[in-house]
Amino acid sequence: GAVVSQHPSWVICKSGxxxxxxxxxxxFQATTMFWYRQFPKQSLMLMATSNEGSKATYEQGVEKDKFxxxxxxxxxxxxxxxxxxxxxxxxxxxSARDLAGSSYEQYFGPGTRLTVT
Amino acid sequence: xAKTTQPTSMDCAEGRAANLPCNHSTISGNEYVYWYRQxxxxxxxxxxxxxxxxxxxxxxxxxxxxxxxxxxLILPHATLRDTAVYYCIVSNNAGNMLTFGGGTRLMVKP
Numbered sequence: 001g002a003v004v005s006q007h008p009s010w011v012i013c014k015s016g017x018x019x020x021x022x023x024x025x026x027x028f029q030a031t032t033m034f035w036y037r038q039f040p041k042q043s044l045m046l047m048a049t050s051n052e053g054s055k056a057t058y059e060q061g062v063e064k065d066k067f068x069x070x071x072x073x074x075x076x077x078x079x080x081x082x083x084x085x086x087x088x089x090x091x092x093x094x095s096a097r098d099l100a101g102s103s104y105e106q107y108f109g110p111g112t113r114l115t116v117t
Numbered sequence: 118x119a120k121t122t123q124p125t126s127m128d129c130a131e132g133r134a135a136n137l138p139c140n141h142s143t144i145s146g147n148e149y150v151y152w153y154r155q156x157x158x159x160x161x162x163x164x165x166x167x168x169x170x171x172x173x174x175x176x177x178x179x180x181x182x183x184x185x186x187x188x189x190l191i192l193p194h195a196t197l198r199d200t201a202v203y204y205c206i207v208s209n210n211a212g213n214m215l216t217f218g219g220g221t222r223l224m225v226k227p
Contacts, residue, residue, distance in 0.1 A: 004160075034214060043204070044161070044217040093160050095215075106215060108153075108160035 002028045002098050006109035013084055013116055020080045021112045023094030029074035030096035034106075035067075038091040050077040084116045121205045126222040129199075135192040137221050139205030142186040148209045150181060152190045154201040155220070161204065164190065195225045 003026040013019050023033055031052050036044040048069050049057045056069035068080040077096075081088055095108040122140040129135040141150065149168050153161040165172055165179045167188070172179045178191040192199055204220040 006160075036217075043219055044155075046214055046216065049214060091158070095160075106163065108162070111158070111160045113158070 002026075002096075002107045004094065004096050004107045004109040006092075006094060006112050008112060009110060010113040011115070013114070015085055015116055016083055018080055018082045019084055019114060020078055021092055021094075021114075023077045023079070023096070023109055025075045025096045025098075025107070028096075028098040030098065031074065033071060033077040033094055033096045035069065035077075035079050036093045036095070038093060038111075044093060047079075081114065084114070086116045089114055089116045121207055121218050123203075123205055123218065123221045125219065126224065128224050128226055129192075129195045131197055131225055131227050132194055135195040135199065135223060135225070137190040137192075137203050137205075137223065138187065139189070140187045141205070141207045144185050144207050145209065148207045150179065150185075150188050151206045151208060151215065152177070152179065153204045153206065153215075153217075154199075155204065156198075156201045161217075164203075195223075197225050197227065199223065200225045 005024045005026055007022045011019055033050040035047045037047050038044045046059050047062045050069045050071040052071045052074050058064045066082055071077040091111050091113050093111045095106045097106050149166050151166040152164040154164055155161045165174055165177050167179045167181050181188045202220040202222050204217050206215050
């Protein structure tokens with residue numbers, strides 16, 4: 001199946017700094033990528049939908065100025081957590097759909113664990 | 118998208134079939150049933166999907182009731198590596214996004 005990668009797999013940063021997380025579709029093109037957040041023992045919550053070449057669509061309650069999303073190409077979307085605080089510590093997961101393949105499968109990345117100290 | 122209801126947790130003996138139920142009584146005619154699973158600290162993995170017919174692939178079988186208000190995911194011979202949280206999701210596909218509920222935590226025991 002198609003592969004989605006994320007980098008880094010884990011990151012520790014100090015409060016007030018910014019962190020960028022990359023999501024790449026390795027062997028397919030994706031017009032749309034999705035960013036999810038998962039707190040311990042909870043389910044995945046959609047944060048935003050990232051569309052190549054246009055502005056991201058954010059879910060209610062997600063601050064667009066804090067979670068900057070850029071989808072500059074059909075294989076790369078980035079999520080930047082600006083001025084991170086301890087409450088932003090979470091597991092961030094991206095997903096993508098293959099334009100050319102089956103329209104039903106959504107491929108998920110392995111996730112990035114962010115810890116803000 | 119329609120809401121789904123799943124048991125919080127289930128146990129299964131290794132080598133036996135694991136049957137995971139899901140209720141989706143408000144499902145619309147154009148909505149598919151998807152199953153994903155998430156092994157601890159990993160991203161979700163696609164398992165199977167269906168519209169109204171039963172489906173089978175190398176991982177599992179999906180049985181959808183005739184009225185489409187519920188479905189069952191069957192892992193025919195569960196192994197320890199099948200221990201994970203299993204999510205049943207209903208989506209019209211056109212919207213692309215997937216809404217995750219609480220899922221069922223399946224524990225496969227030796």
